[in-house]
Amino acid sequence: VNIRRMQMLLTVVGMVILGAAEVYVPSAAETADATKIVAKDFMFMPTPVTVKAGSTVTWTNMDNEPHTVVSDTGLFKSGGMDTSESFSYKFDKPGTYHFTCSIHPRMVGTVVVE
Amino acid sequence: MSDDKSMLSRRNALKCMAYGGAGTLFALSGGVFTPIDLAMARGYDESKEGRVLGRPLFVQISDTHIGFNKEANPDVAGTLTQTIDIVNRMSVQPALIIHTGDITHLSKPAEFDLAQQLFSRLRTTEMHTVPGEHDTTDATVTEYFNRFGSASKNKGYYSFDHAGVHFIALINVLQFKPGGLGTLGAEQIAWVAADLKGRSASTPIVVFAHMPLWTIYEPWGWGTGDADQLLSELRRFGSVTVLNGHIHQIVQKVEGNMTFHTARSTSYPQPLAGVGPGPSPLKVPADQLQALLGITSVSLVKHPSSLALNDTALA
Numbered sequence: 001v002n003i004r005r006m007q008m009l010l011t012v013v014g015m016v017i018l019g020a021a022e023v024y025v026p027s028a029a030e031t032a033d034a035t036k037i038v039a040k041d042f043m044f045m046p047t048p049v050t051v052k053a054g055s056t057v058t059w060t061n062m063d064n065e066p067h068t069v070v071s072d073t074g075l076f077k078s079g080g081m082d083t084s085e086s087f088s089y090k091f092d093k094p095g096t097y098h099f100t101c102s103i104h105p106r107m108v109g110t111v112v113v114e
Numbered sequence: 115m116s117d118d119k120s121m122l123s124r125r126n127a128l129k130c131m132a133y134g135g136a137g138t139l140f141a142l143s144g145g146v147f148t149p150i151d152l153a154m155a156r157g158y159d160e161s162k163e164g165r166v167l168g169r170p171l172f173v174q175i176s177d178t179h180i181g182f183n184k185e186a187n188p189d190v191a192g193t194l195t196q197t198i199d200i201v202n203r204m205s206v207q208p209a210l211i212i213h214t215g216d217i218t219h220l221s222k223p224a225e226f227d228l229a230q231q232l233f234s235r236l237r238t239t240e241m242h243t244v245p246g247e248h249d250t251t252d253a254t255v256t257e258y259f260n261r262f263g264s265a266s267k268n269k270g271y272y273s274f275d276h277a278g279v280h281f282i283a284l285i286n287v288l289q290f291k292p293g294g295l296g297t298l299g300a301e302q303i304a305w306v307a308a309d310l311k312g313r314s315a316s317t318p319i320v321v322f323a324h325m326p327l328w329t330i331y332e333p334w335g336w337g338t339g340d341a342d343q344l345l346s347e348l349r350r351f352g353s354v355t356v357l358n359g360h361i362h363q364i365v366q367k368v369e370g371n372m373t374f375h376t377a378r379s380t381s382y383p384q385p386l387a388g389v390g391p392g393p394s395p396l397k398v399p400a401d402q403l404q405a406l407l408g409i410t411s412v413s414l415v416k417h418p419s420s421l422a423l424n425d426t427a428l429a
Contacts, residue, residue: 042392042393064395080248098292105290
């Protein structure tokens, strides 16, 4: 085996992993009873998310522009979230909950509570 | 800067270039609003040339975003102060100031308080406002209305007359639909129809709202979904000027007797439609920022009677 070539390959693999690290991936512990959704590049990610009844979902704004989280039914509404600010809501009842950013209504997402 | 080349003497053209882009001044000329540069408005006097430029009717200030502090402009209070200085230095003060929304960045009481403190320095004291979506993000949507709601009895829309011009202030940032554009709503459109009923078609009309009342770029929500119903109520009038903010840059369109114009922000620029993931604050080199911020002013030109619009930058 060509060692130099293997080193190059490892470097490339390392770069791919580093690149992937920029994408938010919730850990297993986080998905157990709390779910995190980010607002980034004018999108809610991930969406839809599925949680168990009683779970708390936390939205965090990672853009340089404020966002809000507003339930389509009026069940919950954050204020304007500046960069790095968060909003949480505890879902007690099973159902499908759609939400929108009222500043950028094209940003939509869904929480499914089982 | 004016599209009406006939209004631009070489001297004024040079003045325009010197001042770059701080706001837009509008003049009503032959019943049609035409933008003229604030730098020109500053030169208004009773001379023949001054009269051609028109008497400043109002200045449009937009998207002041008090509370914003990111790198695209760490000092939005400073650039608003500069804007106010430019307006205050106009040799003939405009009768009115119109603010087309996003007074604040996050609808916080302290942001509104600072904005009002800064506005209090304007020599022109009559100010009309409509809210932007950044002004209505507080949970109860009360901070804006507690301060600016009296003119509309907290409905957000109202009309008034000044110098023979009929002004209509509209709100299109509340009844948003998921995935959609700004919305006026049936109730507000019905109110406009009633408000215009019986008015002479020769009455110059100025309509102002925060989000554009024409679709500039749907994927970013740069438009109002039910604006066509509004515009159909306005078509019979000989001079309609539609003024908006929201997109932090000048976009203009003339369609029949209607002139559509969006003003610059006094806070930070935004990208051109569709450039990048969304309408984020655009960071530009510090020495270029002021040329991208500004206001719009509108002048009343008597012979022929018309409105002229004018955009002026801070630098």
